[in-house]
Amino acid sequence: MERSRGGLGRFAFVGPTLVLLIAFNLFPLLYNVVLSFTNAELVGDGWKWIGGRNYERVFTDARFGAAVRRTAWFVFCAVGLELGIGFATALALQAFTRVRAVLVTALLIPMMLSPAVMGLFWNLILNGNHGITNQTLDALSLPQPQWLTDREWKLFSVILIDVWMWTPFLMLISMAGLAAIPKTLYEAAEVDRASRWTVFRRVTLPLVAPYLGLAVLLRFTDALKQFDLVMATQGPNDTSTQTLSTLLYQVTFRDGKVGLGSAYACVILVLVIALATVFTRYLETIQRRTA
Amino acid sequence: MSLLSSVALAAALALPHAEAAPQKGGSLTIWWFQWAPADGLQELGKEFEKETGIAVKVQQIPLASYQDKVFLEFGASKTQFDILIGDSQWIGRGASKGLYVDLTDWLKTVTNLETIHPRAARYLCEYPEGSGKWFAAPAETDAVGIAYRKDWFEDAAEKAAFQKKFGRELTVPKTWDEFKQVAQFFQRPDQKRFGCAMPTSRAYDGLTMGFQNVLWSFGGAWRDEKSFKVKGFLDTPATAQAVEFFRELIALGPKGSGNLDYGEVLEAFSNGSTAILVNYFAFFPGIQAKFGDKVGFAVLPAGKAGRVAALGGQGMSISTRVPKEQQELAKKFIAWFLQKKVQEQWITKPAGFTANTEILRSEEFRKKAPYNGPFVDSIETMRDFWNVPVFNELLAVTQRYLGMAVDGEMPVMEALSKLAEEKEQILREAGLLE
Structure with a gap:
């Protein structure tokens, strides 16, 4: 009796969360898997089982391969640049002890704005004709790329906006990592007359690496889902910028093919989980090495 | 609490209730994308309300998300709109998936179909094209x-x-x-x-x-x-x-x-x-x-x-996913809108282009605006995508x-x-x- 009351008591604490998780995470996930084996449409009467035809279609669709490559390139460039610039900015900010707080607050602003709003703002900033970027380049007699319309520049522009928006996040995590390094280690290195490069390579970088790894993991999984900036600047069907998420949107909501869209969603989910698992393992290795 | 704030609170509480209260003759909701003709249609809606007591609300959805919003609505058992002003290309989906009410038998009882320009009828209203099966009435005809x-x-x-x-x-x-x-x-x-x-x-x-x-x-x-x-x-x-x-x-x-x-x-x-x-x-x-x-x-x-x-342009369709009474109100509005006297008002609204052949053929319409003549000449050559x-x-x-x-x-x-x-x-x- 005691045990059962304890069990009930414990369920009272975890139960509501469990119910919510089942209702909003597990059920939609399982339902999505079920739908992926049907010909369900957004509007219409009912659906029927079609076996693995949707998956066959996903893997033979040229758009899917192209979207995977494009998304991978986007993640690599955007997260790479954000890491490099964010960490460099965090290091540089260490020199500004008095105005650091003001600078950090100012630098964090892009991260706090909505990506959809950012996309619309950057549509104006990068407009080929009357955007401030090309007006400035024109005034300086420099070439004016068509940022949002030339297929060579479109994806670069989305990367640029993402970097502008999320570099402060990497900077913030880097600053937290830098602040956690004990001062005594730097003092000891100074006593040993270690060069600044040696201190950076042997002290700073290894100790801040777990923080950077975590930040990259978070950004990596987020960037894999890139949707809002592409939608706001190019729409879901542009061949130069279509990412996995916007392809999924195009298939499910524009074409109305819910069954096929669900198959895309399942494949993308497996892809993201696999990549995130590899990355997490790598992160754990770094942490063990640092410890 | 001061008297002023009590009154303000009471007013605030009362307002939404007053708005939500059913109109005497009922109310109709029309969805269209956000642009000038939708304002014109709202103005006409007020005329319709004066005549019939049926309130008309034209809700304008930003163009970029219009299609997505409309078909998500159709995915539900009941749509928020009674009348949809949908793109010409949607008519196949609307007709064959049972989303638009079949107007074939009813429409000819309220208007002379001969007065609707054949190209507008073919591409904006009929599905399959030229089949004589009507799923929309012309709202805004464009080229x-x-x-x-x-x-x-x-x-x-x-x-x-x-x-x-x-x-x-x-x-x-x-x-x-x-x-x-x-x-x-x-x-x-x-x-x-x-x-x-x-x-x-x-x-x-x-x-x-x-x-x-x-x-x-x-x-x-x-x-x-x-x-x-x-x-x-x-x-x-x-x-x-x-x-x-x-x-x-x-x-x-x-x-x-x-x-x-x-x-x-x-x-x-x-x-x-x-x-x-x-x-x-x-x-x-x-x-x-x-x-x-x-x-x-x-x-x-x-x-x-x-x-x-x-x-270009759009037809006016009635949602199958609203109660019969609402569909009847929607029919009343469409029948009213197609009358020549209302179409004559419609062409005075910004970009209110009509498919009414009697108006299109009149010299008066051609002379009314410098773009009307080219519009009439263009409508004769109109073709549409899938x-x-x-x-x-x-x-x-x-x-x-x-x-x-x-x-x-x-x-x-x-x-x-x-x-x-x-x-x-x-x-x-x-x-x-x-």
Whole structure:
């Protein structure tokens, strides 16, 4: 009796969360898997089982391969640049002890704005004709790329906006990592007359690496889902910028093919989980090495 | 609590209740995208309310998300709208998926169908095209035309320079070759002056809608009209020639002219930098208001297969996912709207273009505005893109391969062959092609 009351008591604490998780995470996930084996449409009467035809279609669709490559390139460039610039900015900010707080607050602003709003703002900033970027380049007699319309520049522009928006996040995590390094280690290195490069390579970088790894993991999984900036600047069907998420949107909501869209969603989910698992393992290795 | 704040609170609590209270004669909700004609329709709705006691609310949804919102609504058991003013291409989906009420038997009891322009009936209202099965009534009838800088065309120095360069008078282009010459003549990027601007956007349908005016007039086609066969009809030398020509025209526009949506095309002309605009007539009243007699309007130029204008506009359909009583109210509004006296009011609203043949044929309508004459002449040549239930998939592949051909990413004939192949695959899967 005691045990059962304890069990009930414990369920009272975890139960509501469990119910919510089942209702909003597990059920939609399982339902999505079920739908992926049907010909369900957004509007219409009912659906029927079609076996693995949707998956066959996903893997033979040229758009899917192209979207995977494009998304991978986007993640690599955007997260790479954000890491490099964010960490460099965090290091540089260490020199500004008095105005650091003001600078950090100012630098964090892009991260706090909505990506959809950012996309619309950057549509104006990068407009080929009357955007401030090309007006400035024109005034300086420099070439004016068509940022949002030339297929060579479109994806670069989305990367640029993402970097502008999320570099402060990497900077913030880097600053937290830098602040956690004990001062005594730097003092000891100074006593040993270690060069600044040696201190950076042997002290700073290894100790801040777990923080950077975590930040990259978070950004990596987020960037894999890139949707809002592409939608706001190019729409879901542009061949130069279509990412996995916007392809999924195009298939499910524009074409109305819910069954096929669900198959895309399942494949993308497996892809993201696999990549995130590899990355997490790598992160754990770094942490063990640092410890 | 002070008296003032008590009153304010009471008023605040009472207001939503007052708004939500049912109207005496009932109320109707119409969905349309956000643009000037929707304001005009709302004004007409007030007239309708005065006459019948039925309140009309026209809800305007931003164009970019309109289609997505509409079909998500249809995914539910009840739609928020009673009447939907939907794009012409949606009619196949609406009719065959049981989303639009079949108006065939009812419509002829409330209006003379002969007074609805046959092209508007075919493309905006009937499904399948020309079948006589009506799923919509014409709301806003539209076509693509051109607006040009009359002051530039009439400038003596420009006329002399054009005469010297091309050996003929500078006039409004009657053929696509003349159009290209004029655009070349005004293309002066160093002076921030450009030849022409037309829809080429990749986000939704801009490139396809801009291109098809050239396609048809060059003798190309999207398909065989009867069998829906695409191979051998789309991947032809005539279509390839049209793509090449369209690519040359894009180069005669402002920066980024290879990817302009309807608003950006309008902006390129409205900012005073572009000589000729290719766009829907619905945008022309705004241009007229801004430029006055400095602009002129004309029909699209002709190619070797004649003159063809891409259809614009939308029909008015009743949702099957509202109660019968609401459907009856919706029918009352549509019957009222189609009356000649109401259509005469409708044409006074910004971009309120009608399909009523009695009005279209009248000299009075032609004289009313400088763009009305070209509109009437364009409506006679209107054609439309696919309007079958898989329209979206057909549009998406068209945008993709056409974009690659126009951008030089893929040889034109290869792009057209692949496009034809994928279109037939989509049509076969939808059961529209054997």
